Amino acid sequence: MSRYSKGAITLHWLMAVLIIGNLAGGFLHDFVPTEGGQRSLVMSLHKSFGLSIIVLSLVRLGWRLANPPPPLPNYFTTGERFLSKTVHGAFYAAMLALPLSGWVMADRNTRPLGWFGVPVPKFGVEKAIADTAHDLHEILGWALLALLALHVMGIIKHKWLDRDNLLPRMGLGRAR
Numbered sequence: 001m002s003r004y005s006k007g008a009i010t011l012h013w014l015m016a017v018l019i020i021g022n023l024a025g026g027f028l029h030d031f032v033p034t035e036g037g038q039r040s041l042v043m044s045l046h047k048s049f050g051l052s053i054i055v056l057s058l059v060r061l062g063w064r065l066a067n068p069p070p071p072l073p074n075y076f077t078t079g080e081r082f083l084s085k086t087v088h089g090a091f092y093a094a095m096l097a098l099p100l101s102g103w104v105m106a107d108r109n110t111r112p113l114g115w116f117g118v119p120v121p122k123f124g125v126e127k128a129i130a131d132t133a134h135d136l137h138e139i140l141g142w143a144l145l146a147l148l149a150l151h152v153m154g155i156i157k158h159k160w161l162d163r164d165n166l167l168p169r170m171g172l173g174r175a176r
Contacts, residue, residue, distance in 0.1 A: 002070035002169065009171040011060045015053065015095070019144070022049045022099075026141050047106070048116045050099035057095040070169060087150050094147060098140040104133035 004012070025046040032039040072081055106113045106122050107130035113120045125133075158166045167173050 004069055004170055005063075005067045007063050008060075008067060008069065011056065011063060012170060015056050015060060018049050018053055018056070019095070020148070022046055022053065023141060023145055023148070025049075027145075044114065047102065047113060050102045051115045051120060053095060054099045054103070057092065057099075060095075061092060073164070073166070075164075083150075084154075087147060087154070090143075090147055091151070094140055094144045098137065098144055101133045101137040101140060105130050105137055108134060 003009075025042055029039060029042050029046065032042045034040075072084060076084070103113070103120075104123050104125060107125045108127060113122055155167065158164050
C-alpha cells in the first residue's frame with residue numbers, strides 16, 4: 001500500500017494539533033476567566049496559532065502540489081472518491097478562509113495584532129467589514145468542526161467497519 005510522503009504526514013499531524021487546539025480555544029474562550037489576563041493569553045495564542053495555520057496551509061498546499069498524494073484504492077466507490085476529494089478540498093479552503101477571516105476581523109478593535117509577540121499589520125478594513133468577517137469566522141469554525149467530524153467518521157469507517165488498512169498511509173500503524 002502506498003503512503004503519503006514524510007513531509008505530508010508531518011504537516012498533516014502538526015496542523016491537526018494546531019487546528020484542534022485553535023478550535024477549542026475559539027469555542028471555549030468565553031469560559032476562560034478574564035481576571036489575571038488568562039483570556040487575553042488564550043486569545044493571543046489563538047491568533048498566533050491562526051496566523052501560523054495560514055502559513056502552514058500554504059506550505060501544505062505547495063507540498064501537495066509538488067508531491068501528489070498516493071492514489072485512492074481501486075475498490076473505493078464513486079461516492080467514496082467524491083466524498084474524499086470534497087472533504088479534503090473543503091479542508092484546504094477552510095484552513096485558509098477561517099484564519100484569514102480572523103485576521104480581517106482583528107480590525108474590529110484597536111488592540112494590536114501579533115504573532116507570538118511580533119507585530120502583524122492589520123488589513124485596515126472598515127468596522128462593518130470586520131464585523132462581517134467575525135460572523136464568517138464563527139460560521140467557518142462550525143464548518144471546520146463538521147469537516148473534522150466527517151474526517152473522524154471516515155477514519156472509524158475504514159478502521160473498524162471496512163478494516164481496509166488505510167490508516168498506515170498517514171503514518172498510523174503498520175500496513176498489514
